[in-house]
Amino acid sequence: MKNKNLLKTFGIALLVVFVLTWVIPTTTSGTNGLKIGAITPTGFVDIFKNIEVLVQYFLGNAIMILFVGMLYGVCNKSGALKALVDKMSSIFKKKSWLFVVITVLFYGLSSGIAGIYMPMLIFMPLSIAVLLNLKYNKMQALLVTAGSTVVGITAEIGSAIYKSVTGITTNTYLWIKVALLAILLILVILYALKINKKNGDEETDEYMFVPSKRLIKGTSPKGIALFVVMILLYVFLLGLFSEFSSVKAFENIANAINGVKIGNFAIFASIMGAFEIFGKFTMISVYALIALAIIIISICNKVSVKDMFEGCMQGANKVSGIAMFAVLINLILVLTLNSGFIITIINLIAKSGNVALVTLSTLIASPFMVEETYAAQYILQVLYAVTSNEGALGLYGFIGQVMYGFTMLFAPSSVLIMCMLYYLGEKYTKWIKYIWKLLIVVFVAC
Numbered sequence: 001m002k003n004k005n006l007l008k009t010f011g012i013a014l015l016v017v018f019v020l021t022w023v024i025p026t027t028t029s030g031t032n033g034l035k036i037g038a039i040t041p042t043g044f045v046d047i048f049k050n051i052e053v054l055v056q057y058f059l060g061n062a063i064m065i066l067f068v069g070m071l072y073g074v075c076n077k078s079g080a081l082k083a084l085v086d087k088m089s090s091i092f093k094k095k096s097w098l099f100v101v102i103t104v105l106f107y108g109l110s111s112g113i114a115g116i117y118m119p120m121l122i123f124m125p126l127s128i129a130v131l132l133n134l135k136y137n138k139m140q141a142l143l144v145t146a147g148s149t150v151v152g153i154t155a156e157i158g159s160a161i162y163k164s165v166t167g168i169t170t171n172t173y174l175w176i177k178v179a180l181l182a183i184l185l186i187l188v189i190l191y192a193l194k195i196n197k198k199n200g201d202e203e204t205d206e207y208m209f210v211p212s213k214r215l216i217k218g219t220s221p222k223g224i225a226l227f228v229v230m231i232l233l234y235v236f237l238l239g240l241f242s243e244f245s246s247v248k249a250f251e252n253i254a255n256a257i258n259g260v261k262i263g264n265f266a267i268f269a270s271i272m273g274a275f276e277i278f279g280k281f282t283m284i285s286v287y288a289l290i291a292l293a294i295i296i297i298s299i300c301n302k303v304s305v306k307d308m309f310e311g312c313m314q315g316a317n318k319v320s321g322i323a324m325f326a327v328l329i330n331l332i333l334v335l336t337l338n339s340g341f342i343i344t345i346i347n348l349i350a351k352s353g354n355v356a357l358v359t360l361s362t363l364i365a366s367p368f369m370v371e372e373t374y375a376a377q378y379i380l381q382v383l384y385a386v387t388s389n390e391g392a393l394g395l396y397g398f399i400g401q402v403m404y405g406f407t408m409l410f411a412p413s414s415v416l417i418m419c420m421l422y423y424l425g426e427k428y429t430k431w432i433k434y435i436w437k438l439l440i441v442v443f444v445a446c
Helices: 004-023 042-048 051-057 060-078 079-093 098-110 120-122 124-133 138-154 160-166 175-194 223-241 247-258 267-272 284-300 305-328 331-340 340-349 355-369 372-387 389-405 416-425 428-445
Strands: 027-030 032-036
Touching: 004 284, 004 305, 004 331, 004 416, 004 428, 027 060, 027 079, 027 340, 032 372, 042 051, 042 355, 051 331, 060 120, 060 284, 060 305, 079 223, 079 428, 098 120, 098 138, 098 175, 124 138, 124 267, 124 389, 124 416, 138 389, 138 416, 138 428, 160 284, 160 355, 160 372, 160 389, 175 389, 223 284, 267 340, 284 305, 305 416, 331 340, 331 355, 340 355, 340 372, 355 372, 355 389, 355 428, 372 389, 389 428, 416 428
Parallel strands: none
Antiparallel strands: 027 032
């Protein structure tokens, strides 16, 4: 399923960056401080040269999306997805608002406390299917899932990336973050429930993984197996993104599991290979976990190896466009960094060190950074060079975190929001029309 509207939106955003590299000079940092230099324009061929950079540095999300597609391809082929969606819908049929509250807290707290962001995509097709079954529309479903996840990083309590960049070990703004996270999640819940309109003439079947009946012969699908697998996936994701490495018990558990032997044969260590321990996972382990989930669901639902591979291929094919889109969005970041025009903008606005102007410069720069890691590292370094105020790095880090999260709610460079719009087959403009009132309130809160 192609989403031409989103591709057009991305094309316009890329064109804006392209033009800015032609009109704004780059600023360089030397022994005499910052110096405005010449314009470093991006040529047409330069865009395609950077594709190699995308392949080298930005394939992680795309690979994960393909694995998620394979997971739901098998879930749909086995009928497990429909069985679980129908069961969950029947449970919350008379209290659909409760499911909205639970879902917002699940996604918002996962990113806000545990720091899990893009991997939350694993659970979104399931949540969206239930929400649509409960007669919420697509925009509400997007806000409750992807929107809540973005809101979580806006007020992320741990802020591991910003702590590592600033070098500040104490969480100076802890209670402010806690309060902001609570306020933002409440706002999302109230806004999502404010217009509980029926889907009406909306064609809600036009999204990628519409739950369908079992497509292969065999026993009736077991939704409970999928539910248990999803819980286990989430538990392991907590180990991936939370700071559990300091908890010795988790390392001891991992060592105990790897130490299980029959004679001299280490069962789990040999079968699973070099599986990482809690707090020290990489994205490779995420791929492995999803693959393991596919195998378990297939076994529980008596799906043959042939049908399992067919389901994987069908699912991966469905999300291939999203995976490619998730990579291409990073062209905005690459072209911006190559040109360096953002340094000029930040220097022009924030050189006085005024907090309001620092906030404004960060607000403008954040959409060009695409990923939070680059936003933290690049913008903070530039702010330090511009203001030469090392003592304010903690404050700048907090401002950067809040402004980056806020802009990712609406920027066409927001990978999570844009990918889920692609998944739902919806227009970017429709999302903006739906969320603009909430954006104003969220901005005031931030």
